[in-house]
Amino acid sequence: MSVEDGVKYVAAAYAIILAVLVAYSVWSARRVSALEREARLLSTEVERRAKA
Amino acid sequence: MSAAPALSGRRQFWALLRKDVVSELRTKEMLISMFLFSMLAMVVFHYAFTATGDIDLSPFTGGMLWAVFVFASLLGLNRSFVHEKDEGCLDGLLLCPVDRVTIFFAKMTGNLIFLGLIQLLAVPVFTVFFVTSGYWADLSTFVAVLVLADIGICVLGTLLATIAMSTRARDLLLPIVFLPLIVPLLIAATAATTEVFSGDVTWATLWGKLAFLLGYDAVFLVAAWGTYDFAIGE
Amino acid sequence: MSAESINEAGATPTTRGKTGWRRLVDVPVLFVAAGVSLVTGLLLVFWVAPEEATMGFPYKILYFHAPIAWCALLGYLVAFVAAILYLRSNDARWDRLGMCGVRLGLVFSLLVMATGMIWGRSSWNVWWSWEPRLTTFLIACLMYCGYFVLRATVEEEERRATFAALFAVIAFINVPITFLSTRVLPGDMQHPSGVVEGGGLVGWMYPAFFVSMVGMTLLFFALLRNDLRVERLKEELAYIKNRLGS
Numbered sequence: 001m002s003v004e005d006g007v008k009y010v011a012a013a014y015a016i017i018l019a020v021l022v023a024y025s026v027w028s029a030r031r032v033s034a035l036e037r038e039a040r041l042l043s044t045e046v047e048r049r050a051k052a
Numbered sequence: 053m054s055a056a057p058a059l060s061g062r063r064q065f066w067a068l069l070r071k072d073v074v075s076e077l078r079t080k081e082m083l084i085s086m087f088l089f090s091m092l093a094m095v096v097f098h099y100a101f102t103a104t105g106d107i108d109l110s111p112f113t114g115g116m117l118w119a120v121f122v123f124a125s126l127l128g129l130n131r132s133f134v135h136e137k138d139e140g141c142l143d144g145l146l147l148c149p150v151d152r153v154t155i156f157f158a159k160m161t162g163n164l165i166f167l168g169l170i171q172l173l174a175v176p177v178f179t180v181f182f183v184t185s186g187y188w189a190d191l192s193t194f195v196a197v198l199v200l201a202d203i204g205i206c207v208l209g210t211l212l213a214t215i216a217m218s219t220r221a222r223d224l225l226l227p228i229v230f231l232p233l234i235v236p237l238l239i240a241a242t243a244a245t246t247e248v249f250s251g252d253v254t255w256a257t258l259w260g261k262l263a264f265l266l267g268y269d270a271v272f273l274v275a276a277w278g279t280y281d282f283a284i285g286e
Numbered sequence: 287m288s289a290e291s292i293n294e295a296g297a298t299p300t301t302r303g304k305t306g307w308r309r310l311v312d313v314p315v316l317f318v319a320a321g322v323s324l325v326t327g328l329l330l331v332f333w334v335a336p337e338e339a340t341m342g343f344p345y346k347i348l349y350f351h352a353p354i355a356w357c358a359l360l361g362y363l364v365a366f367v368a369a370i371l372y373l374r375s376n377d378a379r380w381d382r383l384g385m386c387g388v389r390l391g392l393v394f395s396l397l398v399m400a401t402g403m404i405w406g407r408s409s410w411n412v413w414w415s416w417e418p419r420l421t422t423f424l425i426a427c428l429m430y431c432g433y434f435v436l437r438a439t440v441e442e443e444e445r446r447a448t449f450a451a452l453f454a455v456i457a458f459i460n461v462p463i464t465f466l467s468t469r470v471l472p473g474d475m476q477h478p479s480g481v482v483e484g485g486g487l488v489g490w491m492y493p494a495f496f497v498s499m500v501g502m503t504l505l506f507f508a509l510l511r512n513d514l515r516v517e518r519l520k521e522e523l524a525y526i527k528n529r530l531g532s
Binding site for chain 2: 373425426428429431432435436439440441445448449451452453455456457459460463464466467468470
Binding site: 003005006007009010012013014016017020021024025028029031032035036038039042045046049 | 317328342343344346347350351354393396397400401404405407408505508509512513515516519520522523526527530
């Protein structure tokens, strides 16, 4: 097997690893911020109702 | 008025077992279905493998046998809990002062008996269809393999069926959870059975497989013992 | 329920209110540490570590393949321990931990199989070989997918958590059993087996492996904590919405 093929395989493997882990981390972080945003909205709602 | 003395664990076990066996023998629904399924599966296997002409199936006999019985037992395992749950019998049972683990052992033994009955009929048919070499010399070994593998299937199957029956999609769920877990047993039983059917059994290679089956049975028996309260509890 | 408590309910991305070591293991810190470690690892792998004698350049895949496998098993182990703790205490936090552990375990398992297949293709020219490690991860994937199917079919929370915990325990017990059965039992076909064949680690390979292992483990814990936070937030939000709605 030639050197280029070897490099291609290694590159493919690391690319997949990077892609999956980055994608998962990003997705996870976005879930957190979306939920936090919702928490903030709810807390203002709670305040509003407490004052009313 | 004094309460009647509670039955001992052993007598409870026999009572439960008798209940399951007698009620099944009355209708024989499950037994007949499992047996017919086994026959049909064998036919399918024959045609699946002989697409390119008649070939020697001896390397595959172990695999075919256990594929047939693993799938047939799925049928039986589902059924063993279905009417309990549907007719409310299980609730009644749980109200009695019976140890949950006793219920497990009774159910498991019942399933084992049913699987054994099916095999009593289906295995000779299988050997007529597919096995060319004589394995009579190793009959006791073969029976040992059958028994050990059956125990494993029934222990794990009963535990998982208990969980599955309390879910929404019990028929669909049981195969999904059961099959990956039964793979190691399948590997060992297949290897051992193929060796027996090849007519050339060397104890050196076989004992390891039997030991593995025994170990597998023991591990999951202990696991079931420890967790059955959670599986069946309400 | 005050506004502050809703915001405090795990929703803070900063280290507000935390002291000492907890600040150190807060999520952004873990991510950064993991990133640094993994990048260092990559540098070590490609610039420092010598090329492996028998297997050549593709061997470099293993520097990340092995740590990923370790993290997958770690995920399942976390789920196993969490399951036992749940069964003993009935505390929903353990159920959440278990679920996150299984989820991460699955993600890492899929990665293991993907990299394992690429490695297999490069070394033995086959995409799949039924060798013990690969097969065990495949079976584990199938089992733990079943975990999520099980969770989906039970509506009542406590029962769902109990069944999931039970299954996590049984599944984890089955992982070493499966590995044993695939390795020891099948008779004559000798499938190429994994890392050990290559002749072992030499010299500068050690730091590369070690750093990658550390980095991947840090990433695992960062993701785990993040996922836990997500699950906790979801539950608390659902609870709050319930209360607000009523």
